[in-house]
Amino acid sequence: MLVVRPEPGAGETIAALAAEGIPALACPPSRIIAADPLPAPPASFDAVVLTSANAARVMGRRLAGWPAWCVGAKTAEAARAAGCAPVHSAEGDGRELAARLAAEPAMTLFHPRGADTALALGPLLAPAGHGYRDAIVYRAEPVGALDPEAAAALAARRVALAAFWSPRGARLFLDALDDAPAAARRALAEATLLALSPAVAEALGGAAQGVVTASRPDGRCMHDLILGRWS
Numbered sequence: 001m002l003v004v005r006p007e008p009g010a011g012e013t014i015a016a017l018a019a020e021g022i023p024a025l026a027c028p029p030s031r032i033i034a035a036d037p038l039p040a041p042p043a044s045f046d047a048v049v050l051t052s053a054n055a056a057r058v059m060g061r062r063l064a065g066w067p068a069w070c071v072g073a074k075t076a077e078a079a080r081a082a083g084c085a086p087v088h089s090a091e092g093d094g095r096e097l098a099a100r101l102a103a104e105p106a107m108t109l110f111h112p113r114g115a116d117t118a119l120a121l122g123p124l125l126a127p128a129g130h131g132y133r134d135a136i137v138y139r140a141e142p143v144g145a146l147d148p149e150a151a152a153a154l155a156a157r158r159v160a161l162a163a164f165w166s167p168r169g170a171r172l173f174l175d176a177l178d179d180a181p182a183a184a185r186r187a188l189a190e191a192t193l194l195a196l197s198p199a200v201a202e203a204l205g206g207a208a209q210g211v212v213t214a215s216r217p218d219g220r221c222m223h224d225l226i227l228g229r230w231s
Helices: 011-019 053-061 074-082 094-102 122-128 148-155 167-175 184-188 198-204 221-228
Strands: 002-004 032-034 047-050 069-072 085-090 110-113 132-143 161-164 192-197 210-213
Touching: 002 148, 002 184, 011 221, 032 053, 032 110, 032 161, 032 167, 047 053, 047 074, 047 210, 053 069, 053 074, 053 110, 053 161, 069 094, 074 085, 085 132, 094 122, 132 198, 148 161, 148 184, 161 167, 161 198, 161 221, 167 184, 192 198, 192 221, 198 210
Parallel strands: 002 161, 047 069, 047 110, 069 085, 110 132, 161 192, 192 210
Antiparallel strands: 032 132
């Protein structure tokens, strides 16, 4: 199967699948590039809000000691590694994170994020009285072409499943596929595509005969979906 997400997430997923006996190839649609220089956190805020594990990895110890509200388990894990405490996880998507925060007392939130964010979080937080400050701390730079090993596996019809974690990653993969051999394009059309969320499934459109969406937009549900479809 193909794992279509940037590193280090692709490698983490492949390791987890290998432990289940599932052979997988990484096909990163982009590479994570940290902002240079990294923007400093605001002079005053109460907690960090994280919608991406990449933001926590890039910011690192600059976030140490601050409470963090995270979109899901993997992002929460990265926040803990950065030294955030306490760490809360919505176990879902950005809208579920905003809903969790709506029940909290008003505070000022700092949102380090990527340049391409699917959801504008600030307007969702405003009705609860939360202040919002964001900063772009990384960008996902398109790699431009399919990974050669992944393209060869597609052309040889050795790919039964392909899993996608973001709408932009899905679009970049399909753009790159346009320049791949016709056999690779035909093979993808016959594969089953797995989407982390409805937004990812929408980005995939009619690229294949079957697109299946995880029951919830989090890493555990995606892992369970892959296991169920592989078996």
